[in-house]
Amino acid sequence: MKTPKRPYHHGNLRDAVIELALKSLETHGSQNLSLRELSRDLEVSHSAFRRHFADKQALLNALAIHGFEQYGDVLARAIADRDADFDSRLVKVVRSMVRFAGTHPVLLELMFASKNHPDAPPELLEASERALYSGPQLIAEGQKAGRVIPGDPIRLALAPFAAVHGLIALSQNGALLGAPLDRLARETVEQIIMGLRPRD
Amino acid sequence: MKTPKRPYHHGNLRDAVIELALKSLETHGSQNLSLRELSRDLEVSHSAFRRHFADKQALLNALAIHGFEQYGDVLARAIADRDADFDSRLVKVVRSMVRFAGTHPVLLELMFASKNHPDAPPELLEASERALYSGPQLIAEGQKAGRVIPGDPIRLALAPFAAVHGLIALSQNGALLGAPLDRLARETVEQIIMGLRPRD
DNA sequence: CATCTATGTATCCATTGACAACATTGTGTC
């Protein structure tokens, strides 16, 4: 006797596909993400997902949007913690970025690849901009505390934040130059704050 | 009458596949790279390439290695130009990085994605390390000129080089925050050199 | 010249993403 089957309507297929796809990404890599396999695992037909996603690229875009939202939340929470001085808060933000990269390496790669796709939908570009616009607020508060030079906080935030992203890209399995990325990122951001030009 | 066909032996199929695949990457994107289409364009059977590449991933790895070699050459040439002071030389290196990213966006993405693949072969990891190890030499010369603080040049090179890579990743169609990436990268690296901490 | 190696061709297979037609259920209105 067949096991009792799910009712005809899944009820929450879109979210289920996204959740399972996120898992599959980190387990099997983005190149092995298969709509048919996801459908089998969710016990729906191979075309069911098409009611929720126009095509495979639409699913990938939804995953990237989800990733940017999560990333933005992580950054916003780290920045919202104001119980320490500017330098400590910056360290906390850097660590949260590195941690996200460590737990979602394939998703992060997909996030950046998707936003650079020629047909990237506006909601993906908007989600990426929202997520990547968190740094200026912290820099502005650092300026108020006299810990950061005057200037456009948006532009000034680029150096440390871009550097951390660059370190993430350059790293290998959470390490770079034989050092844990977490420590290396903190040290590099500290160097960026202090500068490489000697202070006579 | 059929047009005279190529001799049975292509003679240089491996290099031809790599060259055409590099073009296809930037034209159609990495997701649309198709071995069969490459074979058709090169007028060989779809299995011919398998004498040169174990599988599709092996071809992707070869493309990434080629990319790192090109990138390393570009950086080495920019660094070897010693006819200017340290700051100008750094600017030149930054511009060459941004230019490479602008002319090879998909290849650059593949390069980083490939090296982070769990089965990345050692020759790919070595090629990536060689390419990404160019900065310390310039930093050491900057230190000799008194333009860079004392310290490990390998570590000190990370801040500017990682930042440029991060800016490349964050950018969209050669621009970021409404500014050309070329200019933004130069300004950001200058900020990194001078530091974000006020100099009393 | 025979043998081995390198490199190509032809055929087959399983899997995939996309598409179209159809089926089932949920919702809203009268």
Place this chain on the structure above:
DNA sequence: GACACAATGTTGTCAATGGATACATAGATG
């Protein structure tokens, strides 16, 4: 409650793909 429509699923088909295998052709070597 009946009906119409919308939402969401199923079934089947197609073309294309990457991979594998057996075979074919040519180059190199002794």
